[in-house]
Amino acid sequence: MNIALLGYGKMGKIIERIAINRGHSISFKADSKTKHFDFSNTDVAIDFSLPSTAVYNITQAINANVPVISGTTGWLADYDKITEHCNSNNGAFLYASNFSLGVNIFFEVNRILGSLIANYPDYNTHIEEIHHTQKLDAPSGTAITLAEGIINESDYKNWTMEQPKANEIKITAKRIENVPGTHSINYNSDVDSIEIKHTAHNRSGFALGAVIAAEWIKNKKGVFSMKDVLNINA
Structure with missing residues (x-):
């Protein structure tokens, strides 16, 4: 080809x-x-x-x-x-916001987990993404896709990089030298936390x-x- x-x-x-x-x-x-x-x-x-x-x-x-x-x-x-x-x-x-086969499986895991936790409003959702300092956009397209996957399965309406409202998912974007891409989704309540994470080792x-x-x-x-x-x- x-x-x-x-x-x-x-x-x-x-x-x-x-x-x-x-x-x-x-x-x-x-x-x-x-x-x-x-x-x-x-x-x-x-x-x-x-x-x-x-x-x-x-x-x-x-x-x-x-x-x-x-x-x-x-x-x-x-x-x-x-x-x-x-x-x-x-x-x-x-x-695709991310062509990694592992990330696309991660998208599906994220969607399923988001649909399950949607029934339990005591959990607050936070997405963090870390990329190399040469990356031009923030948040990453992958982080946005993860947020949209949760939004489509829950009562969340939007994502934000600012202080979130009750119906918004907070995304934190960090830029660190030589990091290909790390994405984590955290669900935190007063009694426990649930986290899923994908870490790329290289491009x-x-x-x-x-x-x-x-x-x-x-x-x-x-x-x-x-x-x-x-x-x-x-």
Whole structure:
């Protein structure tokens, strides 16, 4: 399979290595300054770019009838516009806030735990995420996905990084040198605490999941998520 890398930073380079190890080829590599994309020899595009360039990258792939997956966060105000463009052009698009296979299993564990604790209002919910100092957005897309998973199963209405109201989940974002990504969800009451946690040891898990998603989406049409790739049915 020929893969275009839309974004060639640290993640792009790891994805390149893993893709080649899995028998794929890289058709071309684009950075934030690239405006002309040659998709003529491309089966799937993988976007790990910047919030300021992701919408352009994804749109160009859809316009070229190339399936595209994106792990770029910080651009989701335009998500509905992108999915509408994908569907109207009979394209294929998959976004994930985190492509790690372990994190996507963690998302499901989080959803189930959130639905169980929703019946017990004595527990307060707090999400903490820790990333490397080069990460541009805060909170992380993964933390937002975790919060939304709880919100969809409970009486919580929103998340916040400020002092939370009664119906809000507090997210704390920390930036520490050389931390690939750690996410924990804490449920605290006067009598006990429950915590679940995912710790990434390096970026390879994110890159492997992205390549697996690229392999899965080839020749498909529609808008998908990692639940489709992993066959996780909520």
